[in-house]
Amino acid sequence: MNKKKETIVSWIWRKTHKEKLPPPYYCYYSLLTIISKPIRKWFSAVLIPTIPFSNLRVQCYRWCGYKIGKNTFIGMRCYLDDMCYDMIEIGNNVTISYGVFFACHGRKQGHNKLFIKDGAYIGMNSSIVARSSEGVVIGENAVVGACSLVNKSVADNSVVVGVPAREISKIR
Known part of the structure; x- marks a missing residue:
């Protein structure tokens, strides 16, 4: 032993x-x-x-161990997975609207990484679920529409909407 x-x-x-x-x-x-x-x-x-102030909210998330970049806005009532706080990474200049849900684990599934690259925008009440073994990456300057369910990676400069989220256009 x-x-x-x-x-x-x-x-x-x-x-x-x-x-x-x-x-x-x-x-x-x-x-x-x-x-x-x-x-x-x-x-x-x-x-x-x-917490009513975004800057204070972001700072408190950082104190809890989440990796959050500079100039990031996180709306109220967002849920960042508290079981695997070290597996969520949010880049710089990211906007996360009201009520967004992040999950890094599921039933009969290990913990997977969630990575949101710089300049991404996530619409209100969206759910980001890392279901695949490589995790989920939301690309640079990507836009996730409101009430979308993202369970696969999103390419850079693309707009995705729906349940599950599908790409509808590219941003030039």
């Missing part, structure tokens, strides 16, 4: 369980990690989407 550094949580596990089972994997996290993870999840899923 691997000799890992014993934490307070694994010590408590050993003292409270009479069987000689090894403690589960999460016992090797620090106590600070175990306490801070639900707080960060609550903060990013419940509190931040209701």
Whole structure:
């Protein structure tokens, strides 16, 4: 068996369980990690989407660990997947409208990357779902129409709309 550094949580596990089972994997996290993870999840899923000022909202998302570029606007009531905050990357000069939903995982599926390149625009109430194994990339200066479901990558300088999103034109 691997000799890992014993934490307070694994010590408590050993003292409270009479069987000689090894403690589960999460016992090797620090106590600070175990306490801070639900707080960060609550903060990013419940509190931040209701903050009325975009600059403050973006800064709070950055504090939670999301990678967000400069001059980015994120509308109210947007949901950035709190289970895999390190797999969402948003470039510079991106506009994300009201109520956009980002998901990096699904049922019986691993975590996949979401990458939004510079200058992209995402219309209100759109859903961006990383379903494929390589993730989803929204290209530079791409436009996603309102209420669209994006589950595949979007090319640079293109306009996509619909459920599922289909390319309808190119931007010159």
